[in-house]
Amino acid sequence: MSISDVMPASARLQMWSAVGSMALCVAMLIASEFMPVSLLTPIASDLQSTQGMAGQAISISGLFAVIASLCIAPIASRFDRRNVLLSMTLLMLVSLVLIALAPSFVWLMIARALLGLAIGGFWALSTATVIRLVPAEDVPKALGMIYMGNAVATAFAAPMGAYLGGLFGWRVVFFGLVPFVLINLLWQAKSLPSMPAQAAIPLTRLFGLLKRRSVAFGMAAVMLTFAGAFATFTYLRPFLEAETGVGASQLSVLLLGLGLASFLGTYSASAMLQRRYLYPLLRWLPLALAAVTLGLMELGHAFWAAAAMMAGWGALNAAIPVCWSTWLAQEISDEPESGGGLMVAAIQLAIMLGGALGGSLLDHLSVAAPLVGGAGLLMLSAMVVGNGTRLQRAVSA
Template identity: 30%
Template sequence: MALALLALALGAFAIGTTEFVIMGLLPQVAGGLDISIASAGHLVSAYALGVVIGAPLLTALGTRLRRRNALLAFLGVFVLGNLATALAPGYGAVFAARLLAGLPHGAVLGVSTLVAAHLVGPARQATAVARVLLGLTVANIVGVPAGTYLGQVFGWRAAFLVVAVLGAVAVAGVAAFVPHVPVAAGGGLGRELRALGRRQVWLGLVTAVFGFAGVFAVYSYISPMMTELAGLPAAAVPVVLALFGVGMTAGSLVVGPLGDRALRPTIYGALAALAVVLVVFAWAVHTPWAAVLLTVLLGAVGFGVTAPLQVLIMQKAGDAPTMAAASNHSAFNLANAGGAWLGGVGISAGFGYASPAIIGAVLTVVGLGLALLAGRLDRGDGAGPEVVAVGGRARADELCADRD
């Protein structure tokens, strides 16, 4: 089981690396393709667009596949997209390749978390999901800095070639160590769509959009915040970003066991803590040591929301959780884009580089309100204990997702 979880986490590591490494290589990409930095930045949007489109699309295509087979197919598309990025001759081809690479992002992570939950049983689902998503956080500590270095020394294409190799190793690991996990009997696209339309699933997805948008309202502008407000040198920014990744990793390690004990209270606590950190961040970012400390805390509490929400949405989808689990990653990418845009609106309006933190706090409070509303509605429905349905069976004494 440990090797299976490691293979799934390696796939998440490759995904996290390719998603963020291009941000550190924009000058090299722009120079290599003879385009502006702004045009190179559109390649970030191309990947995010692929994620939003691909999560429901690929999941729909793979609903009748056994989950290991679906995972192998999705990872194969991921490898192909990154290999195409490394070999693409011009800007248009690179844009298309980045879109292709983003398509399986949500499907891979969604199916990986379902498989992880199946492997450990109902008592440790949040911990297993957090271990898989740990690959995303470690990518920000190791993968992104290493990929940036490789891209600067050997050319930006080398970074995506290495990501393709990592994806291929993940494919081999999944094939070797992950057992077959069948879909629920009678499952299919219709059942997945009905599960996706459940009230509690949608509330969970919208909670992810608003709650997580608060993180990226700040993270998108962390570089000018550190240099213009905290007074740190530009050379310190990569260190701050690595510390943000350390915070993400710590949050993922802590939140898994907490989510296994009390899932909804863990979500409430993480969102409330995130709102507090964002408010304090806006006030304390002018002090260097406080700015760095709060960046670490932002990573910890912000990404502490991800695994519990993922588990909750899978539970509420009942015996057809695949599309819901993948769609949650589309929700997080919408949060990335929306948080960055709204943070930029505050800066453009003349409110300064600290304003995204206040905007992020407001977004997070909205997410917390939605989470509390969902919990109240859940209690009103008389919902009992729930776990993810795996292998065609609901592994709990009572499965109440259909009560939504």
């Protein structure tokens, strides 16, 4: 009999309500972070900036997410964890209001910086918080709920943003997220229990992991993979508008197909990981994603070909985080919290750099250039992974 089985019904309800409130917060954070992907063109036009500059709205949130993910643990150790999480959600609420009201590109970037702090802070604390909220045997189920919020936002945020943005304007889309975040804040305030401060993990311990050869190669591959993916993903709308000739409604269909395919990618990766295909997946998934990216560039002039490539892109891209999370649990099992913080920082830094690279290529070369640049980074990632031996701690030792 598990611990949760002997808990009072009210305590179990409170526990899962708290986890549910965190899952909704994750969904809102992901939706807010990547909404500009589907609204890049109207944002750039309204704020009198280039599309490449507007894409930096994702990059700037990535930069501040890196800072938050590295610094939040020492800061949070001084306060009740409940209050810290509520502060992150409140910060997201403020940022969304500022984005919707932004009178200029500078204000947009300030608002996105605040959002980045919320993203990095919340994600860096999420796993450790779940461990404190639920019994050990229920941690996998609780984490599954958290990542389901991620999957739902990935699937529906971008297409809904493109569709509603076409009808009502991009500012209304961001305003539309505000009531959901406010409800989420109230839900968290009601369901999250007090979680007194615990001893913090110093930054020196986190960065000390990079002295391990396997971790250093792993983080390099992580950054190349995510930078390559987001150099492309951030600028899919300009490419599809210019090369495929889609309007707002067709764009929403393509993005919905990409998002729905991510569920298949997540499920397939999980099934293959159970058969111990971790290192082949880490090598071949970025290569396959690069191939599909180049295929989109070559065949994207036809709508149905673009739709097929977008679905393939979504499935492959969704499988990658599942594999790297498994690698983290397997190869840094002795330092899961430090490894998790390092992974969040690496991913967010990669999102920032990938978005910046793609924006520069878009502004100075062509709408297809971000796809070429992204594919190149993905190929480099596969080269770093190699046959996987350099990512394994036992071999490196």
